[in-house]
Amino acid sequence: xxxxxxxxxxxxxxxxxxxxxxxxxxxxxxxxxxxxxxxxxxxxxxxxxxxxxxxxxxxxxxxxxxxxxxxxxxxxxxxxxxxxxxxxxxxxxxxxxxxxxxxxxxxxxxxxxxxxxxxxxxxxxxxxxxxxxxxxxxxxxxxxxxxxxxxxxxxxxxxxxxxxxxxxxxxxxxxxxxxxxxxxxxxxxxxxxxxxxxxxxxxxxxxxxxxxxxxxxxxxxxxxxxxxxxxxxxxxxxxxxxxxxxxxxxxxxxxxxxxxxxxxxxxxxxxxxxxxxxxxxxxxxxxxxxxxxxxxxxxxxxxxxxxxxxxxxxxxxxxxxxxxxxxxxxxxxxxxxxxxxxxxxxxxxxxxxxxxxxxxxxxxxxxxxxxxxxxxxxxxxxxxxxxxxxxxxxxxxxx
Amino acid sequence: xxxxxxxxxxxxxxxxxxxxxxxxxxxxxxxxxxxxxxxxxxxxxxxxxxxxxxxxxxxxxxxxxxxxxxxxxxxxxxxxxxxxxxxxxxxxxxxxxxxxxxxxxxxxxxxxxxxxxxxxxxxxxxxxxxxxxxxxxxxxxxxxxxxxxxxxxxxxxxxxxxxxxxxxxxxxxxxxxxxxxxxxxxxxxxxxxxxxxxxxxxxxxxxxxxxxxxxxxxxxxxxxxxxxxxxxxxxxxxxxxxxxxxxxxxxxxxxxxxxxxxxxxxxxxxxxxxxxxxxxxxxxxxxxxxxxxxxxxxxxxxxxxxxxxxxxxxxxxxxxxxxxxxxxxxxxxxxxxxxxxxxxxxxxxxxxxxxxxx
Numbered sequence: 001x002x003x004x005x006x007x008x009x010x011x012x013x014x015x016x017x018x019x020x021x022x023x024x025x026x027x028x029x030x031x032x033x034x035x036x037x038x039x040x041x042x043x044x045x046x047x048x049x050x051x052x053x054x055x056x057x058x059x060x061x062x063x064x065x066x067x068x069x070x071x072x073x074x075x076x077x078x079x080x081x082x083x084x085x086x087x088x089x090x091x092x093x094x095x096x097x098x099x100x101x102x103x104x105x106x107x108x109x110x111x112x113x114x115x116x117x118x119x120x121x122x123x124x125x126x127x128x129x130x131x132x133x134x135x136x137x138x139x140x141x142x143x144x145x146x147x148x149x150x151x152x153x154x155x156x157x158x159x160x161x162x163x164x165x166x167x168x169x170x171x172x173x174x175x176x177x178x179x180x181x182x183x184x185x186x187x188x189x190x191x192x193x194x195x196x197x198x199x200x201x202x203x204x205x206x207x208x209x210x211x212x213x214x215x216x217x218x219x220x221x222x223x224x225x226x227x228x229x230x231x232x233x234x235x236x237x238x239x240x241x242x243x244x245x246x247x248x249x250x251x252x253x254x255x256x257x258x259x260x261x262x263x264x265x266x267x268x269x270x271x272x273x274x275x276x277x278x279x280x281x282x283x284x285x286x287x288x289x290x291x292x293x294x295x296x297x298x299x300x301x302x303x304x305x306x307x308x309x310x311x312x313x314x315x316x317x318x319x320x321x322x323x324x325x326x327x328x329x330x331x332x333x334x335x336x337x338x339x340x341x342x343x344x345x346x347x348x349x350x351x352x353x354x355x356x357x358x359x360x361x362x363x364x365x366x367x368x369x370x371x372x373x374x375x376x377x378x379x380x381x382x383x384x385x386x387x388x389x390x391x392x393x394x395x396x397x398x399x
Numbered sequence: 400x401x402x403x404x405x406x407x408x409x410x411x412x413x414x415x416x417x418x419x420x421x422x423x424x425x426x427x428x429x430x431x432x433x434x435x436x437x438x439x440x441x442x443x444x445x446x447x448x449x450x451x452x453x454x455x456x457x458x459x460x461x462x463x464x465x466x467x468x469x470x471x472x473x474x475x476x477x478x479x480x481x482x483x484x485x486x487x488x489x490x491x492x493x494x495x496x497x498x499x500x501x502x503x504x505x506x507x508x509x510x511x512x513x514x515x516x517x518x519x520x521x522x523x524x525x526x527x528x529x530x531x532x533x534x535x536x537x538x539x540x541x542x543x544x545x546x547x548x549x550x551x552x553x554x555x556x557x558x559x560x561x562x563x564x565x566x567x568x569x570x571x572x573x574x575x576x577x578x579x580x581x582x583x584x585x586x587x588x589x590x591x592x593x594x595x596x597x598x599x600x601x602x603x604x605x606x607x608x609x610x611x612x613x614x615x616x617x618x619x620x621x622x623x624x625x626x627x628x629x630x631x632x633x634x635x636x637x638x639x640x641x642x643x644x645x646x647x648x649x650x651x652x653x654x655x656x657x658x659x660x661x662x663x664x665x666x667x668x669x670x671x672x673x674x675x676x677x678x679x680x681x682x683x684x685x686x687x688x689x690x691x692x693x694x695x696x697x698x699x700x701x702x703x704x705x706x707x708x709x710x711x712x713x714x715x716x717x718x719x720x721x722x723x724x725x726x727x728x729x730x731x732x733x734x735x736x737x738x739x740x741x742x743x744x745x746x747x748x749x750x751x752x753x754x755x756x757x
Binding site: 291293294296297298299300301302303304307311312315316 | 451452453472473474475478479480482483484486487488490491499500502503504547548550551
């Protein structure tokens with residue numbers, strides 16, 4: 001601390017500390033606390049009480065329409081007297097001139113034809129009694145809603161209900177998503193390790209630079225566009241199918257399109273592509289420090305390429321692989337855009353889609369938080385597992 | 400383990416416009432300790448890489464034990480290379496390092512371990528099997544590298560300046576060690592170095608290289624006592640150089656005219672009259688003038704450095720600097736002007752050419 005002040009001066013030190021404090025509190029601590037708090041706080045959002053309130057509101061609306069009709073009839077009765085012709089058009093009230101509706105819900109569906117038999121007075125009476133009945137049931141519904149609400153309020157508060165109320169399907173999706181993310185991580189490693197190795201051990205610095213540049217260029221494109229480019233390739237009438245059609249392997253006109261999209265395979269493919277750099281760069285970073293002499297020494301001692309990678313290069317790249325695996329897994333497990341764009345109609349969904357739906361469609365933030373918390377916990381466990389498996393410490397990872 | 404002969408036939412390497420190694424013929428006998436000596440950039444490492452298979456020569460052939468190896472990759476050749484950086488595997492234990500070549504051959508683990516222990520005993524590292532390279536000292540790591548290379552029972556062991564990272568004492572110790580290991584195993588050693596002391600101390604024969612060309616090949620005494628070129632004369636050991644034109648050449652001797660009068664020496668290059676020549680005389684063959692010396696010159700003592708067994712006497716005669724090694728016999732070294740002498744048998748007259756240092 002004293003060192004910092006000596007180094008940067010009082011003002012700059014204060015600014016740095018303030019920014020760090022802001023970052024930590026506002027962007028890490030608060031959202032996490034808020035999420036955890038919501039996750040363990042149960043709130044009924046779409047329960048029976050809400051249903052009851054909805055029903056009462058519907059009844060209320062019906063009464064309002066009825067009252068409108070009643071007022072119209074009353075005016076008609078007052079204006080026309082006892083002997084007025086029921087069908088005579090009244091300029092003052094366009095509704096009064098309509099053929100008398102015989103339906104039980106006047107005003108909504110007037111029956112066609114002027115054969116109405118019911119006298120306005122009789123109708124008025126009938127509507128009035130109907131209104132009495134409805135008003136009574138509204139009161140009943142309101143009372144019921146009140147009671148249910150009270151029950152729900154009693155159930156609200158700190159509990160694990162957000163977790164326990166998750167349907168078995170959602171739990172299954174959660175588990176599957178973890179497995180999928182693991183698959184993406186492994187696939188990504190298989191694709192990225194050779195690339196990183198080639199870049200790190202390239203004969204000239206120029207070649208390394210070119211290779212890394214080529215890897216980076218696609219990332220200049222917006223992520224959504226990058227994913228969408230894939231959907232254009234994989235779509236039913238997309239590039240891939242058209243190529244196959246042109247090669248005569250499938251026949252598009254006969255409906256022989258292969259359904260590439262909406263499969264986990266294509267979601268994996270696009271994810272590996274989308275998050276490739278996060279695997280390539282850490283591995284490249286650690287392989288770059290590998291002494292080329294070690295590879296030559298191993299070769300000189302008669303080792304095959306496989307053995308050189310397995311015994312010399314891979315052990316050296318361990319920290320990089322660990323970092324890459326952690327990043328790719330976390331990105332894959334939380335990825336929304338890829339399954340959303342590549343896998344419409346995919347069943348089951350990815351867990352991230354369910355979380356998204358809870359937040360932004362069902363507006364149920366508490367359940368959403370609970371699910372997000374599950375993801376957070378599984379990511380944390382994954383990090384520790386990877387560190388254990390690769391026998392790397394935080395320090396090596398931070399390097 | 401049996402050493403094999405290595406033959407280079409018109410072996411050359413060109414990188415674009417740059418010629419790293421001129422086409423070279425060289426035969427290294429089976430079981431020989433052979434050194435390639437030269438300054439950095441002279442092409443000695445390129446030759447080593449071509450023999451080990453890491454570099455495809457742009458012309459010529461490499462034969463090991465009479466078999467053409469030019470097209471074979473490193474792992475298919477009966478050679479083992481010890482790198483300048485040693486290139487031990489830092490994440491493996493010592494014994495795994497040593498046994499790595501056997502592992503690559505598919506030898507079962509128990510057998511590997513036993514063989515690694517034998518080899519570690521050979522290089523006096525028994526009991527260090529479970530350590531990692533970082534836990535060993537420089538000299539110990541050196542010996543691990545030797546053991547690792549020997550584990551694959553190579554016919555030819557290639558060493559790329561492996562001692563350059565060690566301090567002087569350790570280096571001298573390791574010289575003896577390497578020589579002992581070579582004698583004991585009978586493997587052909589090809590040793591790359593820029594340190595002439597190393598080359599002389601360990602080798603049976605030495606090749607002196609300059610700018611992609613082998614200047615002289617021969618036993619160590621010959622290299623030191625009868626250098627073939629001005630470069631070899633100045634690169635290997637210290638030498639006093641006198642320049643002049645040949646004034647007489649007869650009876651195997653050549654006489655050159657210098658600012659210090661006429662000097663004579665062995666006419667190694669069969670110089671003709673009038674040719675630009677260089678006369679070389681080793682500092683230890685110079686001495687205060689004695690009756691048997693047929694050549695004399697006067698010089699001023701500038702400095703006397705004690706090296707232990709001898710003094711380095713730095714003298715000057717006009718523009719000419721002269722180094723003389725005077726045995727330390729307990730007397731104080733001379734000062735002021737002194738008369739030096741040497742016999743023409745000890746001097747060597749060579750055609751004027753490139754020198755090792757400027």
